[in-house]
Amino acid sequence: MKTLKFPSAQTILLIIAGLVTLLTWLVPAGKYQTLGYDKTANQFTRVSLEESVTLPATQETLETLNIKIPLEKFTSGDIYKPINIPNTYQQLEAKPQGFFDFVKSPVKGIIEASDIIFLVLIIGGLIGIINSTGAFDAGIGWLANALKGREFILIILVTVLVAAGGTTFGFAEETIAFFPILIPVFLAAKYDAMVGIACIFLGSSIGTMCSTINPFSTIIASDSAGISWTTGLWIRLFMLFACLTIALIYIIRYGKRVQKDPTKSIIYDQQQQIAALFTQNNSKTVTFTTRLRLSLIVFALCFIIMIYGVVALEWWFVEMTSTFLVGSILIGVIANIKEADFIDTFVKGAGDLLGVALIIGIARGVTVIMADGLISDTLLHYASGMTQGMNKGVFASALTAIYAGLSFFIPSSSGMAVLTMPIMSPLADSVGIGREVVVNAYQFGMGLFYFINPTGLILASLAVVKVGFNKWLKFVMPLFIMLIIFTLVVMTVTSYM
DSSP: OTTOOOOOHHHHHHHHHHHHHHHHHHSOOEEOOEEEEETTTTEEEEEOSSOEEEEEOSHHHHHHTTOOOOTHHHHTTSSOSOEEOTTOOEEOOOOOOOHHHHHHHHHHHHHHTHHHHHHHHHHHHHHHHHHHHTHHHHHHHHHHHHTTTOTHHHHHHHHHHHHHHHHHHOOOGGGGGGHHHHHHHHHHTTOOHHHHHIIIIIHHHHHHHTOSSOIIIIIHHHHHHTSOTTTTHHHHHHHHHHHHHHHHHHHHHHHHHHHHOGGGOTTGGGHHHHHHHHOTTTTSOOOOOHHHHHHHHHHHHHHHHHHHHHHHSOOOHHHHHHHHHHHHHHHHHHTTOOHHHHHHHHHHHHHHTHHHHHHHHHHHHHHHHHHHHTOHHHHHHHHHHHTTTOOHHHHHHHHHHHHHHHHHHOOOHHHHHHHHHHHHHHHHHHHTSOTHHHHHHHHHHHHHHHTTOTTTTHHHHHHHHTOOHHHHHHHHHHHHHHHHHHHHHHHHHHHTO
């Protein structure tokens, strides 16, 4: 038994892809009709498998289709993706996916996820360049000395800042960039890498789970449900504060145990491997020259500009990736790195994150199989039927669990919102509760399962630090169970208010 090893992230995802392929043979194929808004022509387009029909962009059209959403949500651009039309589900001829579909799915997934994959590779190049200058090691040494005896401040600061990004603009994929940067800081503070992973990933997860003004979840989900995004906001604020507090206590307690006795670390057997991965120049004493200071300033500005661009300038992956590419070149010029050395170092840095990029692509391939097999809408149809006839408390808890399950198949928060809200939100009317309960169930269910969802970002995040999924599960499961119980209690209580 000792020779058995937990499979790698890539293998786990390929196994999942194989199981989902088999699922397309068991789950009936089906599809909802969709409604999209054409801003240029100012008209709706109703799409079914048989035909595409244009309709006038009026409130009467929406009411005729039993869509309880104000017209201005479409015309203002708040709802920018086609939504599912309620009561239009049709069972279709089965489209089971075969062996060759399974084989092609990772390639299709890599192509579909090329935007985030290129972001990851360019970030890898940037990390390689900044590491080669020695500036990063010098900065880490300074920070470790400044926090000596008060290392818990690092945990609080990183977790709260990342959660702030998650709750305001959906800071998720971008966190991949911070693992190679911050893990060495946590190691210098005598924590293990698991503490750094937890601060970054759980901070982002709790922030997005309890999104307040996040346009990619809260706002688009509320719009798709036909309510204001401020409805139910106080519950999400309460959950954000409470879940962050619980998580911080959990991480700090674990971190203190590791500081006192490193053998208590869940990844103690990997301690030397991870230290070698992230502290390449720790044997040298690096003097902070003007060039190194300027290099660090440019490095930090890349992330500040990226965040500002996403929040204020509607940037996305192309602009973010370009920012890191320009930053790499500027650091190379400032540090006076020779052109040939710059190329070699940049390519090697990108290569270090190639495994992470492949994980992202394979995970996207799972959703490709479901889309091609036409089972996603079927799962949604059955899920909506499960909640009929429930009382308020059971409905709220069951819907949270349903959204957690659906997020395995639809890990995109914006995609989940536009596909499910027109179907799920009217169920709240029949139960006699506000539609904000459905929006909160969507956020909390997706957010909680995100902690361990293999089709999300956790496997890619762990791959950056070379930590196994089994080690992460061992660390996070007690916290995961605590937050599940707490969330279900909150959902049950608030459904009666």
